[in-house]
Amino acid sequence: MPNITIDGIKVAVPEGSTILQAAQEAGVNIPTLCHHPDQSVKANCRICVCEVAGSNLLQAACSQPATEGMNVKTRSPKVLEARKTILELILANHPQDCLNCLRNENCELQSLAAEYCIRDNPFELKVRGLGKDLSTPALFRDPDKCVLCRRCIEACSVIQTVNALGIEYRGQKAMVVPTLGKNLIDSPCIMCGQCIHACPVGAIGEIEEIDELLAAIADPETVVVTQIAPAVRLALGEEVGMPTGDLPMDVLVAGLRQIGFDHVLHTNFTADLTIMEEGHELLKRLKEGGKLPMFTSCSPGWTSFCETFFPDLLDNLSTCKSPQQMFGALVKTYWADKMNIPASKIFSVSIMPCTAKKYEASRPEMQSSGFRDVDLVLTTREIGRLFRMSGLDFEKLAPADFSPWMSKYTGAGVIFGASGGVMEAALRTVYEVVTGETLADVNFTAVRGFEGIKEATVNLKGTEVKVAIAHGLGNARKVMEQVRAGESPYHFIEIMACPGGCIGGGGQPITKTNKKRLERIQAVYEEDQACAVRKSHLNTEVQELYKDFLHEPLGHKSHELLHTHYQAKDKKFL
Amino acid sequence: MAEEMRLVLRNLGKIDPLKIDDYLAAGGFNSLKKALGMNKSDLIQEIKDSKLRGRGGAGFNCGSKWNFAAQAQADQKYVICNADEGEPGTYKDRLILENDPHALLEGMAICAHAIGASQGFIYCRGEYPAAAEILKEAIAQAKDKGVLGDFDVEVRLGAGAYVCGEETALIESIEGKPGEPRIKPPFPPVSGLWGKPTIVNNVETFVNIPLILEKGAAWYAAIGSPSYPGTKVLTLSGDVVHKTFFEVPTTTTVREVIYGLGGGLTAGKQLKAVQIGGTSGAFIPADQLDTAIGFDELSAIGAVLGSGAVFVLNESRDLADVTARIAKFFAHESCGKCTPCREGTARMSDILDKINNGQGKAADLALLSRLGRVMSCSSFCGLGQAAPSPLMSALKHFPADYEARLN
Ligand SMILES: Cc1cc2nc3c(=O)[nH]c(=O)nc-3n(C[C@H](O)[C@H](O)[C@H](O)COP(=O)(O)O)c2cc1C
Numbered sequence: 001m002p003n004i005t006i007d008g009i010k011v012a013v014p015e016g017s018t019i020l021q022a023a024q025e026a027g028v029n030i031p032t033l034c035h036h037p038d039q040s041v042k043a044n045c046r047i048c049v050c051e052v053a054g055s056n057l058l059q060a061a062c063s064q065p066a067t068e069g070m071n072v073k074t075r076s077p078k079v080l081e082a083r084k085t086i087l088e089l090i091l092a093n094h095p096q097d098c099l100n101c102l103r104n105e106n107c108e109l110q111s112l113a114a115e116y117c118i119r120d121n122p123f124e125l126k127v128r129g130l131g132k133d134l135s136t137p138a139l140f141r142d143p144d145k146c147v148l149c150r151r152c153i154e155a156c157s158v159i160q161t162v163n164a165l166g167i168e169y170r171g172q173k174a175m176v177v178p179t180l181g182k183n184l185i186d187s188p189c190i191m192c193g194q195c196i197h198a199c200p201v202g203a204i205g206e207i208e209e210i211d212e213l214l215a216a217i218a219d220p221e222t223v224v225v226t227q228i229a230p231a232v233r234l235a236l237g238e239e240v241g242m243p244t245g246d247l248p249m250d251v252l253v254a255g256l257r258q259i260g261f262d263h264v265l266h267t268n269f270t271a272d273l274t275i276m277e278e279g280h281e282l283l284k285r286l287k288e289g290g291k292l293p294m295f296t297s298c299s300p301g302w303t304s305f306c307e308t309f310f311p312d313l314l315d316n317l318s319t320c321k322s323p324q325q326m327f328g329a330l331v332k333t334y335w336a337d338k339m340n341i342p343a344s345k346i347f348s349v350s351i352m353p354c355t356a357k358k359y360e361a362s363r364p365e366m367q368s369s370g371f372r373d374v375d376l377v378l379t380t381r382e383i384g385r386l387f388r389m390s391g392l393d394f395e396k397l398a399p400a401d402f403s404p405w406m407s408k409y410t411g412a413g414v415i416f417g418a419s420g421g422v423m424e425a426a427l428r429t430v431y432e433v434v435t436g437e438t439l440a441d442v443n444f445t446a447v448r449g450f451e452g453i454k455e456a457t458v459n460l461k462g463t464e465v466k467v468a469i470a471h472g473l474g475n476a477r478k479v480m481e482q483v484r485a486g487e488s489p490y491h492f493i494e495i496m497a498c499p500g501g502c503i504g505g506g507g508q509p510i511t512k513t514n515k516k517r518l519e520r521i522q523a524v525y526e527e528d529q530a531c532a533v534r535k536s537h538l539n540t541e542v543q544e545l546y547k548d549f550l551h552e553p554l555g556h557k558s559h560e561l562l563h564t565h566y567q568a569k570d571k572k573f574l
Numbered sequence: 575m576a577e578e579m580r581l582v583l584r585n586l587g588k589i590d591p592l593k594i595d596d597y598l599a600a601g602g603f604n605s606l607k608k609a610l611g612m613n614k615s616d617l618i619q620e621i622k623d624s625k626l627r628g629r630g631g632a633g634f635n636c637g638s639k640w641n642f643a644a645q646a647q648a649d650q651k652y653v654i655c656n657a658d659e660g661e662p663g664t665y666k667d668r669l670i671l672e673n674d675p676h677a678l679l680e681g682m683a684i685c686a687h688a689i690g691a692s693q694g695f696i697y698c699r700g701e702y703p704a705a706a707e708i709l710k711e712a713i714a715q716a717k718d719k720g721v722l723g724d725f726d727v728e729v730r731l732g733a734g735a736y737v738c739g740e741e742t743a744l745i746e747s748i749e750g751k752p753g754e755p756r757i758k759p760p761f762p763p764v765s766g767l768w769g770k771p772t773i774v775n776n777v778e779t780f781v782n783i784p785l786i787l788e789k790g791a792a793w794y795a796a797i798g799s800p801s802y803p804g805t806k807v808l809t810l811s812g813d814v815v816h817k818t819f820f821e822v823p824t825t826t827t828v829r830e831v832i833y834g835l836g837g838g839l840t841a842g843k844q845l846k847a848v849q850i851g852g853t854s855g856a857f858i859p860a861d862q863l864d865t866a867i868g869f870d871e872l873s874a875i876g877a878v879l880g881s882g883a884v885f886v887l888n889e890s891r892d893l894a895d896v897t898a899r900i901a902k903f904f905a906h907e908s909c910g911k912c913t914p915c916r917e918g919t920a921r922m923s924d925i926l927d928k929i930n931n932g933q934g935k936a937a938d939l940a941l942l943s944r945l946g947r948v949m950s951c952s953s954f955c956g957l958g959q960a961a962p963s964p965l966m967s968a969l970k971h972f973p974a975d976y977e978a979r980l981n
């Protein structure tokens with residue numbers, strides 16, 4: 001335990017701690033920019049430099065080990081001059097358009113500029129003028145704003161193992177570029193949006209489509225219907241200044257009605273439906289010797305990853321569409337009939353924690369209703385902005401109800417939002433369907449939590465079913481390599497592209513650390529716990545849907561509307 | 575009158591570099607034989623006692639560095655010779671590579687034995703293809719003769735980036751990655767090439783080793799400056815009569831080098847300044863010429879010994895021009911990893927251009943000083959840390975050159 005002194009404060013810190021960690025221990029705040037608590041140390045921005053007695057060089061607090069007897073000054077004139085100058089150097093290349101930026105008021109560079117009172121920058125403003133990359137339907141890049149911290153590269157290549165981003169050129173020409181081509185669309189990008197959470201500034205973001213929604217709402221002929229994904233509610237509160245999980249569902253519904261949505265429904269409904277279809281698909285594969293292990297298919301970032309990097313294993317993917325797309329196909333058929341609204345008048349919106357869903361909705365095969373099934377996908381962040389724009393006071397808003405037929409849900413649908421949730425929901429249903437018995441305890445805690453790869457074995461009246469759960473595509477890759485090698489012991493594997501599952505999705509409020517993801521996971525299980533019904537097959541609206549329309553899981557109508565196929569992507573990515 | 579003392583260049587012109595027998599006849603590989611008979615800690619102690627310090631610029635005690643790697647536990651260790659020699663105006667390593675390649679191999683093999691390595695690399699500047707060919711031939715001959723025992727050496731050609739001379743960037747480059755420096759610690763002797771303990775020494779450093787073993791540490795330590803004993807190979811350029819190389823003991827003064835061996839300035843001109851150590855070296859004004867070319871003596875006046883390049887400037891030179899050209903060099907050579915170097919080198923170049931175009935204000939000089947101070951103390955690696963020193967020294971000693979251009 002080295003003893004060190006920081007600004008006169010003595011602290012003992014664990015062996016291997018950095019000055020930054022020691023400072024946190026001592027209650028001293030050192031600014032950072034390239035540092036990310038869940039990533040490797042980069043030490044390239046140099047904002048965190050401090051004075052260490054005995055050295056003329058300043059040391060980067062994020063990388064320099066704290067050693068016995070070290071005496072550190074974090075706010076000496078020399079340090080402040082360095083930090084201020086470094087900030088000025090960054091800002092002298094940075095577009096001065098904070099007012100128009102997606103990250104206005106939520107930008108690490110902007111905060112630092114404010115903290116360090118950057119006023120009249122003596123360096124001449126020289127923006128590179130590279131222009132935006134708008135090539136994908138989900139993400140944009142604005143390389144002019146990039147501060148070259150390289151956090152996005154690590155998110156993409158280390159956490160997600162997608163390798164869509166890299167560094168090119170040297171010196172002041174250095175920039176983060178898509179790999180294998182000029183634009184992001186040319187790269188293996190699967191549009192998961194994890195780079196957005198990693199980016200300290202507005203150099204990457206979602207393609208914002210708020211205006212498209214407002215146009216639809218403004219058109220009196222259009223019936224604007226929305227679904228809300230399970231992971232949205234608990235994080236949306238964060239966007240309007242509430243603690244994680246605290247925004248009540250009926251207040252959220254009221255807020256959406258205030259904005260002008262004609263009907264508010266819930267994706268949890270199709271999450272329950274997914275369990276009916278996917279659960280039966282699993283049972284069928286088990287019984288008839290189909291391709292195993294079966295992989296879940298709710299996460300479009302993950303299915304794209306599989307299409308890109310594991311095209312040889314596409315037959316293992318469940319043919320079930322994601323809950324968003326099941327919903328889209330039903331809202332313009334079943335629900336339109338029930339409500340007596342012409343499908344052509346429906347504008348189907350989905351509110352998602354996900355950027356990849358924007359891409360998924362645009363896939364050409366997603367038109368089973370005869371129309372584009374989901375017309376518009378908005379992320380949690382975009383809805384947060386709309387809420388702020390409309391000046392709603394969520395403390396005073398009177399609760400409101402969902403519209404009928406596709407909004408009832410069970411706790412099983414709710415937990416789709418967290419890694420392990422789809423698996424747990426499936427097990428709750430599959431167990432009861434196969435054994436005909438009621439589960440003594442619906443909580444499969446082995447499949448919960450933040451560990452990268454989780455596994456469990458469930459005994460279905462003599463048949464052992466082995467399952468695994470991976471979240472974050474780096475973890476998924478490990479599980480997949482095992483399958484490819486023919487060494488996978490599992491029958492059923494749940495994979496979510498984003499760390500923590502949808503609660504950590506690329507469209508969620510900017511998530512600076514995994515600690516926030518853990519809070520959201522907790523909120524998911526609290527909501528499940530509070531549900532009176534916690535098994536998908538007991539969802540009465542789903543039961544009605546089968547009775548009136550689908551008739552049976554995996555039936556003819558289901559195949560038409562709820563199931564899909566996959567396509568190997570360009571081989572050059574392999 | 576100063577005289578040359580050829581230790582490092584002992585075989586230059588005397589042997590055929592492509593004939594290992596010439597080297598053997600001159601007593602070559604006897605030191606390696608001796609080293610192999612010594613116990614490793616005695617061997618390292620001998621190098622420590624010689625007080626030999628690195629010739630690549632940082633001046634680290636060679637024996638101490640080897641000791642770190644010797645102490646480190648690992649299944650594999652590496653010896654790397656830094657022959658990247660990227661400093662403009664410097665060619666002392668090339669002289670050695672092209673004229674006495676076996677002395678380098680012998681020095682590396684002794685290091686390998688001392689630290690317990692069996693694999694070596696020579697990272698040779700890309701613009702030195704002839705030297706690389708000679709090295710390869712020398713390695714082949716040494717293998718043929720079996721003089722290196724189980725020590726294997728490979729030549730790797732650099733791709734022309736100046737920063738790849740920085741030891742951790744060099745290691746990255748050998749690993750096939752972009753040449754960017756690594757975070758230190760860990761230092762290479764603990765975790766270097768492929769994460770294994772690695773010694774990186776300059777060519778000139780290695781070539782001193784066989785001599786130290788042959789003649790003894792005490793003999794070596796008594797030559798030149800006590801804190802940086804031995805000789806230094808200097809390469810003279812600029813407005814000096816003899817634009818050539820000299821090897822002198824480290825007690826020789828700058829004045830002796832320029833006016834003695836160098837033959838003074840061309841065209842009977844007066845000296846304005848001399849830049850020692852390469853592009854990143856400081857400018858030394860005429861009143862400091864009696865400083866010895868030892869590492870610490872030069873540091874004491876805010877200059878560096880660096881690579882040993884000696885660039886002489888006469889009275890007609892304008893430092894605003896000279897430093898602007900240097901600034902362009904660094905802006906071009908910055909790898910772009912850290913902010914102060916990436917942005918700082920480019921801005922430094924821009925502001926100097928502005929001043930030279932007659933558009934500078936007094937505030938620009940103050941800004942240059944601040945920028946230089948910040949870059950030198952906060953950059954990630956030695957490149958950004960050293961890049962401002964020519965300008966900083968020029969602003970200090972020759973402010974009039976800049977003030978004359980202000981608007
Ligand atoms: C930008 C930069 C360039 C360098 N270039 C060289 C070089 O060309 N040759 C060299 O021997 N050392 C160079 N060095 C120094 C090396 O990092 C390292 O200190 C040296 O190779 C160690 O060997 P020595 O102890 O024998 O001097 C450079 C350092 C920096 C920061």
Ligand code: FES
Pocket residue numbers: 031032033034035042043044045046047048049060061062063
């Ligand atoms: S936060 Fe330490 S260098 Fe960037």
